[in-house]
Amino acid sequence: MENLLVAENVYKRFGNFTALNNVSINIPKESIFGLLGPNGAGKTTFLRIINQITMPDEGEIYLDGRPLQPDDIAHIGYLPEERGLYKSMKVGEQALYLARLKGLSRAEAKERLNYWFKRLDIEAWWDKKIQELSKGMAQKVQFVITVLHRPKLLIFDEPFSGFDPVNANLIKDEILQLKKEGATILFSTHRMESVEELCEYIALIHKSNKLLDGRVSDIKKEYKSNTFEVGLHAQDEETLLRELEEKFQTGPARFKSIQDDLKISIKLKEKESSNDLLQYLLSRARVNHFVEVIPSVNDIFIKTVTQNA
Amino acid sequence: MRNLRLIINREYLARVRNKTFIVMTFLSPLIFVGMILLIAYLSMLNSTEQKIIGIHDESGMFAAEFKDGEQVQYLDYSSKSLATARQEVLENEYFGLIHISKIESSFGKPEVEFFGKDTPGFGTVENIEKTISDKLTREQLIAKGIDVSEIDKARADVSVQIQNFAGEQSSKMSNYIKMFFGGAAGYLLMMFIIIYGNMVMRSVIEEKTNRIIEIIVSSVKPFQLLLGKVLGTSLAGLTQFSVWIILGTVLLFGISSFLGIDPTAARSPASAGIDNAMKPEINQLVIDILKLPYASLLSFFVIYFIGGYFLYSAIYAAIGAAVDSETDTQQFMFPIILPLILGIYVGFFSVVENPHGTVSTIFSIIPLTSPIVMLMRIPFGVPWWEIAISIALLIATNFAVLWLSAKIYRVGILMYGKKPSYKELYKWLKY
Numbered sequence: 191m192e193n194l195l196v197a198e199n200v201y202k203r204f205g206n207f208t209a210l211n212n213v214s215i216n217i218p219k220e221s222i223f224g225l226l227g228p229n230g231a232g233k234t235t236f237l238r239i240i241n242q243i244t245m246p247d248e249g250e251i252y253l254d255g256r257p258l259q260p261d262d263i264a265h266i267g268y269l270p271e272e273r274g275l276y277k278s279m280k281v282g283e284q285a286l287y288l289a290r291l292k293g294l295s296r297a298e299a300k301e302r303l304n305y306w307f308k309r310l311d312i313e314a315w316w317d318k319k320i321q322e323l324s325k326g327m328a329q330k331v332q333f334v335i336t337v338l339h340r341p342k343l344l345i346f347d348e349p350f351s352g353f354d355p356v357n358a359n360l361i362k363d364e365i366l367q368l369k370k371e372g373a374t375i376l377f378s379t380h381r382m383e384s385v386e387e388l389c390e391y392i393a394l395i396h397k398s399n400k401l402l403d404g405r406v407s408d409i410k411k412e413y414k415s416n417t418f419e420v421g422l423h424a425q426d427e428e429t430l431l432r433e434l435e436e437k438f439q440t441g442p443a444r445f446k447s448i449q450d451d452l453k454i455s456i457k458l459k460e461k462e463s464s465n466d467l468l469q470y471l472l473s474r475a476r477v478n479h480f481v482e483v484i485p486s487v488n489d490i491f492i493k494t495v496t497q498n499a
Numbered sequence: 500m501r502n503l504r505l506i507i508n509r510e511y512l513a514r515v516r517n518k519t520f521i522v523m524t525f526l527s528p529l530i531f532v533g534m535i536l537l538i539a540y541l542s543m544l545n546s547t548e549q550k551i552i553g554i555h556d557e558s559g560m561f562a563a564e565f566k567d568g569e570q571v572q573y574l575d576y577s578s579k580s581l582a583t584a585r586q587e588v589l590e591n592e593y594f595g596l597i598h599i600s601k602i603e604s605s606f607g608k609p610e611v612e613f614f615g616k617d618t619p620g621f622g623t624v625e626n627i628e629k630t631i632s633d634k635l636t637r638e639q640l641i642a643k644g645i646d647v648s649e650i651d652k653a654r655a656d657v658s659v660q661i662q663n664f665a666g667e668q669s670s671k672m673s674n675y676i677k678m679f680f681g682g683a684a685g686y687l688l689m690m691f692i693i694i695y696g697n698m699v700m701r702s703v704i705e706e707k708t709n710r711i712i713e714i715i716v717s718s719v720k721p722f723q724l725l726l727g728k729v730l731g732t733s734l735a736g737l738t739q740f741s742v743w744i745i746l747g748t749v750l751l752f753g754i755s756s757f758l759g760i761d762p763t764a765a766r767s768p769a770s771a772g773i774d775n776a777m778k779p780e781i782n783q784l785v786i787d788i789l790k791l792p793y794a795s796l797l798s799f800f801v802i803y804f805i806g807g808y809f810l811y812s813a814i815y816a817a818i819g820a821a822v823d824s825e826t827d828t829q830q831f832m833f834p835i836i837l838p839l840i841l842g843i844y845v846g847f848f849s850v851v852e853n854p855h856g857t858v859s860t861i862f863s864i865i866p867l868t869s870p871i872v873m874l875m876r877i878p879f880g881v882p883w884w885e886i887a888i889s890i891a892l893l894i895a896t897n898f899a900v901l902w903l904s905a906k907i908y909r910v911g912i913l914m915y916g917k918k919p920s921y922k923e924l925y926k927w928l929k930y
Contacts, residue, residue: 205929270717274710276513278513287505287509291502291505
């Protein structure tokens, strides 16, 4: 698949502190890409480099196959983590101003703003000052400003912080809609459930280094350990358990079930297949539950970060 | 360029629409004109007030020498006793009583005392002393047999006619006029820098605390934003100045003609002493004022005004970017104010004394003080090459400071929660 954004061997140092150490990331076109990492890992620095707010010390960034140029800001929409608006300026006025800074004409900006304000049901705010709005309301305005110039690449740094669940869902749907319309989305977040839900690709940055990147399903395949959780019903559970413990590498299982079952997790060796296990179990007991353990992004995140601590 | 125009536009409107700005723009001329009219009114009151001073002259030699004037009237109490005289002056609430003791001969020295409720002004005391000592000197000369009328005839008044080698005449007063023009220009520049430089700084801090800065710098270069801010604010400043000047002039002459107060009376202490004998001097003065090189004065004023304002605004913007709130700016303020104050001091002390002396010359070339000091020197005539060096240095420094400020600005606007030290600022320069 073709990449929209390619970062090659990017380095950035602030004095003695290295913020990015040889980071390379490819973001495929029309995908949702999650940039993960603990606080202070270098995510924001990387996003600022893409937005040309800071320059990398070494390395290249390519957008659509060409090295990044100053004019490319028109193709990028950025919602920074530290975001706000002019307190004493009216909502409509500053939305127009910020849209025109992105290169839209006055009439064009006005038309699109009307569309978006109607769509998010915030038309009544046009003549209000930001200081009269709540934080969540202001966030909606910022979202509109970010996407207004229809950029190819949308960058959201912690987009859901400050939103209540209803509005967070609303924004999530809008993001999915934008993706459907052809935009590529780069996410930076700590909220693993939204990563799990939205992202097709992720990259994990920790202490200035990229530890991991790729398609979420590939990474999960790589991290899965051929382990299955089973729930069994048998006449003599204790004998069965002893038998299983002798034959396989077992551990406790944590799934919930309404049956009073024997719950156990079984790790298979590389050459053993799930079918063999299932056949064996079927001959011994009634199988109520049989699921392969797939690591969550959260698990992968914690595992990778603690391994490299 | 399009973005720069948008930014200038927004910054200008943001300043101009600010409520405090509007109030200050329209209130300041009112306050200013009110003050001038009040001073004029009070000095008119002052000059119409007449003091009555009693004289108790025991020898009867001096009483006749005190002549009534517009502001003073003398009453002779010599025929009464000192105690009665004091009593009467006190009861009538006169200004005071002069007591001159008896002297044996013309060569004696009388004791002079002044009784009064309030301490008399410096001028009054000097006048009393001069009248008595003049009379005494004359009496002593006469007693020695010298013809006083011959001395009066022989008294010669000399007035120096100042000319330069090109034969142009100028008056003694003209130095004050030049000082006035130069000083006003320098002072105006300093005020402008402090007021609007602070405005630039506050607007940078505002963008930081509002957290809008990162949204903006993802669309425009920080340098553009910096430039737009400085330009937009200066345009707002020029607007305010124009309103002040127009409104001030209209108000001053409108109200004063309505109330019948002469605003020039406020300047009376200086002009009060001018009598007919000084007429030629005044004519020369008018010629001098008309002869000042207005075209070059104005163009240099504009050049130094822009150069100086840009230089300092860039520094103000960098400070604004480095801090999180206005209270953190204190440690950085002093180095900005210092050269400005120094410029004004050098201007008012050194340039008046010797416009082309070493101190004046050096400070009119150092870029941080040159806008103020050179503006004060220019009316006195400065060699073109000195101006050229000074302007060239100012422009070069402007570029250097803008470059450095832009670097600090670029890093600073994205730094939160830190109160930077000078050492840290230096590190930012290398990022």
